Amino acid sequence: MxxxxxxxxxxxxxxxxxxxxxxxxxxxxxxxxxxxxxxxPSAMAGNAHFIKNATSASLSGSSLVCKFKEAGLESGSVETVSCNATESITYECVNGGGKNPSASNKHTFVTHASKSGQFTADRNGNIANSLTLSPASASSLGFSCPSGQTVTLVSVSYSNVSVADSTSGASISIPGTFTYTNPSAPPVR
Incomplete structure (x- = not known):
């Protein structure tokens, strides 16, 4: 008391x-x-990961479009995301008659392709966007045709596709091989 x-x-x-x-x-x-x-919200960030059912790859003509959704990021963070793949590209030389005159005038190249971009996470810590890979040009691969012939893309296949965020360290592999065959290319002899 x-x-x-x-x-x-x-x-x-x-x-x-x-x-x-x-x-x-x-x-x-x-x-x-x-x-x-x-x-x-910042404390919840830190578990960066790609959403499997919202991350995919598909062809758009001869290009590969990697669509992705990454979650678990800090709101407003700027992330560097890349789409990566192994490209198997076949080019040939076509003469004025629309034919591929010689087997030596075609070549298949296997190279690594990558496209990256910077994206800002929304207020919920998500990024949903896409990146597009295009076939390497014949000239960048050192392929050219003799005078009077035109370089023509025959086909391109993309495999070992992955999407990675170099800022957060998150990555995901996309299974499958995605192949485009040019319907305008004359048959390879």
Whole structure:
């Protein structure tokens, strides 16, 4: 009971001082709770991963389109995402008559293809976008045709396809081989 008597005997100034202290403590607690609430989304970030059923690859003509969705990122973070694949590309030389005159005028190249871009995570920590790989050009592969003949893409196959985020470290492999055959290319002899 002594504590109750002491409280009742406090002067109005002492009671006011206690009230001010309690308000300061309440304000500090409210501030700490606000910081914790705003930090919660950041605390949840850190489990970056690609959503399997929202990440895919498909052909658009001779190009490979990698669609992806990555989650578990910090809101507003800028991520560098790449689509990677092994390309098997066949080029041939076609003469003015629309024929492939010589077996030596065709060649298949196997090379690594990669396309990257920077994307900003939305407020929920997600990125949903796409990247497109195109076949390497014949000239970049060192292939050319004799005078009077035209370089023609015969086919391109993409395999070992993957999508990776070099910022977060997340990656996913996309199974399958995606093959485009040029319907305008004359048959290879």
């Amino acid at each position: 002594r504590g109750t008597e002491d409280r009742n005997r406090r002067t109005p100034a002492a009671r006011k001082e206690v009230f001010i202290r309690m308000r300061k403590i309440a304000a500090l607690l409210a501030g700490a709770l606000a910081v914790a609430a705003f930090a919660a």
